[in-house]
Amino acid sequence: MKIGDLEKQSGISAHTLRYYEKSGLLKPSKRGDNNYRHYSNEDLITAKFIKRSKACGFSLAETSSLLAIKTDKSQHVCAEAKAITHNKLQEIEEQIQRLEQMKETLSKLHHYCCGGQESAEFCSIISALEEGE
Template identity: 70%
Template sequence: MKISELEKRTGINAHTLRYYEKSGLLKASMRSVNNYRIYSEDDLITALFIKRCKECGFSLAQTAALLAIKHDKSLHVCAEAKSITESKLQEISQQIEQLQQMEGTLTELQAYCCGGQESAEFCTIISTLEAGK
């Protein structure tokens, strides 16, 4: 199948598919006489695997590591995939913590501001941010 068909079947745009190829995650099985990329059913499965990895938030490097495990399962153990997943989960937990702190700060800022039409000279949001509190 050509890249346009792979795009339709995966929901991944052609530009992104080319980027995945350039990054070494995906490789067209062959090229046509006109030098068009030709993808196989295995390439479709790989593209969908990459898409699911992206949906889970895995980085390109993490996705590459998971693909390596997928392609040579007999040379790898489950602990490798679990380690990558645990690492991603830890990253997400840290991001959630940071977002919760930001939410708390913004909630405080918003609560102290009247939101009225008074001059911003008296705005508690601006003065708090200026003071670095």
């Protein structure tokens, strides 16, 4: 199949597929005499794997590691995939904590500001950000 077919079947844009190819995540099975990329059903499976990995929040590097495990399962152990997933889960938990802190701070700033038409010289949000509170 050509890149347009892979795009339709995978739901990944041709531009992104080319980017994945440049990144080493996806390799066309072959190129025709006209230098067009030709993809196999296995390439489609790989493209969908990449898409699902991205949907889980894995980076391209992490996806690459997971693909290496997928490609040569007999040379890897399940613990490798679990470690990658565990690290991503910890990263997400830390992001959630930072976002919760940001939400709390923004809520306080929002609560303290009257939102009126007074000069911003008296704005509690601007004052708090200036003072680092």
